[in-house]
Amino acid sequence: MTEEGLVPDLVTWNAIIAGFSQSQHAGEAFKLFRVMLLSGTKPNLVTITGLLPACGLIGSIQRGREIHGLIYRIGFDINVFVASALIDMYSKCGSVTKARSVFDRIPVNHVASWNALIGCYGKYGMVDSSIELFERMQEGGVQANEVTLTCVLSACSHSGYVEKGLKIFRSMKGSHGVEATKEHYACVVDLLCRSGKMVEAYELVSEMPVEVTESIVGAFFNGCKVHGRRDLAKMMAEAILKMELKRPGGFVTLSNIYAADGEWEEVEKVRKVMKQRKVLKKPGFSWLNKGMALPE
Secondary structure, rough: OOHOOOOHHHHHHHHHHHHHOOOOOOHHHHHHHHHHOOOOOOOOOOHHHHHHHHHHOOOOOHHHHHHHHHHHHHHHOHHHHHHHHHHHHHHHHHOOHHHHHHOOOOOOOOOHHHHHHHHHHHOOOOOOHHHHHHHHHOOOOOOOOHHHHHHHHHHHHHOOOOHHHHHHHHOOOHHHHHOOOHHHHHHHHHHHHHOOOOHHHHHHHHHHOOOOOOOHHHHHHHHHHHOHHHHHHHHHHHHOOOOOOOOOOHHHHHHHHHHOOHHHHHHHHHHHHHHHHHOOOOHHHHEEEHHHHHHH
C-alpha cells in the first residue's frame, strides 16, 4: 500500500494485521506491523490483540514478550481482552507460568481471562489446576459460559477424570444455566470412550438431542476399535451411514471393523456410501486378518 502512495489509517492497518493472523499468515502479520511502525503510525490495543495470535501460531515466545513489553513502553493499560489474548499467546508458546502471571495481575477478571487460563491448564494436562480454577471462578461469582465448560470437560477427557467430568456435564443447566452443545457432548463421548465405558458412550450418542458431529462419530468408532466393541459400532452403523459426513475417518474405522469380522458385503456398503458422498481418503494400508489390506 505505501509503495503505491496510499497512506492507510490505523483502522486499516489493524484490520489487515488481524486478517493475516486469523488466516494463519503470521510472517505477513509481523512484516506488516513493522511497516506500520516505520510509517510512523502508533499502534493501539486493537493492533496488539490482532497481532498476539500470530505469536501463538509460530510458537515464538520471544516475539510475544516483545509485544508484551511494547504494551508497557507505550503506556497502555491492559484490559481484560488484551490480557486474555496474552494468556492465550503464552499458552500456545508453552509458558504456563507466564500465562498465570498475566492472569494474576488483572485487577478485574472477566470470564474470557478465566477461560483462557482454564484452557491453558487443560492443554498441558494440568487437570487439577484447571478444575481448581474453575471452582475458584464460581466462588468468585464469575458466571461460567459455554467456552468455560468446554475447556473443563476437555481437560477431564484428556486426563481420564470420568466421574468429575460427568458431574460437571450433568450440572451444566442447573448450576450454570448453560445448555449442552455438540462440543460439550463431543467432550463427554470422548471421555467415556477413553475410559472404556463404551455402553454409556453408545447410549449418550443414541439419545443426544443435538446434531451428531464427525468428531463425535470419530471418537465413538475409535473407542469401539480400541476396546474391542465391534458390536456397538455395528449397532450404530445404520444411523451413521445416513449422516452427511464429509470426512473419511468414521467411515474408514467402520469399514475396518466390518473387515476384521470378514463382513465384506458391509465393507462394500460403507465404501459405496463414501463414493456417493465423494468422501475421499489418501491411500494407506492397515493389515487385517488373513493378510488382507484395506485403505486406512
